[in-house]
Amino acid sequence: MHTLSLFKTEPSDTLAWPHANDQISPNSPARDVMADFAEHAPYRLSAATPAVSLLPLLKQSHVNAALVTDSNERFCGLITRDDVSEARLLQIVAEGTRREDIVAADCMQPRNTLHSVAFEEIQRAKVKDVLETLRASGQQHCLVTDQKNHEIRGLICARDIAELLNLKVDIAKPATFAELSRILAA
Numbered sequence: 001m002h003t004l005s006l007f008k009t010e011p012s013d014t015l016a017w018p019h020a021n022d023q024i025s026p027n028s029p030a031r032d033v034m035a036d037f038a039e040h041a042p043y044r045l046s047a048a049t050p051a052v053s054l055l056p057l058l059k060q061s062h063v064n065a066a067l068v069t070d071s072n073e074r075f076c077g078l079i080t081r082d083d084v085s086e087a088r089l090l091q092i093v094a095e096g097t098r099r100e101d102i103v104a105a106d107c108m109q110p111r112n113t114l115h116s117v118a119f120e121e122i123q124r125a126k127v128k129d130v131l132e133t134l135r136a137s138g139q140q141h142c143l144v145t146d147q148k149n150h151e152i153r154g155l156i157c158a159r160d161i162a163e164l165l166n167l168k169v170d171i172a173k174p175a176t177f178a179e180l181s182r183i184l185a186a
Contacts, residue, residue, distance in 0.1 A: 024165060026128035027126050029127075030122045033130060034122060034155070035154050037153055037155075043061055045066045047105035049103060051103060052099070055085075064080060064157050065079065068104050075152060076110065077105070077109055078111075078114055082140070092107060114141075117142055119153045140159065
């Protein structure tokens with residue numbers, strides 16, 4: 001066994017941060033904007049986390065979205081800052097749930113509603129391809145799935161791409177038939 005040398009931490013010692021990739025462009029490889037869970041564990045929250053603490057947790061962790069897991073650590077959904085906005089919480093209260101009883105499972109996007117793209121496709125795609133796919137589908141987030149291993153391999157977030165490219169990325173959800181009917185009837 002070898003004893004390591006210990007040094008006093010100096011006041012001039014600063015925290016190391018990942019280097020921001022200033023070279024990201026629309027023509028960069030799509031992998032550059034993917035949160036790859038094979039390289040970094042995903043940020044996760046319990047489905048039982050009280051809703052009032054979700055937004056502060058996301059902000060404190062500097063993430064726009066988190067995976068939601070059940071009591072057995074199985075993936076059950078995705079939660080974003082928009083999902084826990086004041087407007088969304090008020091909507092859930094209006095549906096009959098007391099505010100203090102709302103948990104992540106009540107406001108998350110359930111697993112069966114989420115879309116994914118194949119990891120193999122991401123390896124060949126460019127950032128602009130990802131943005132166009134998100135725009136066309138009206139999705140702010142997209143899971144990346146390793147089809148061969150049946151694993152959710154990563155997450156791509158339009159907001160993160162917009163920040164990296166220093167652009168405003170406007171992705172609106174496509175209107176449903178009911179919403180279009182309501183608009184036309186007005």
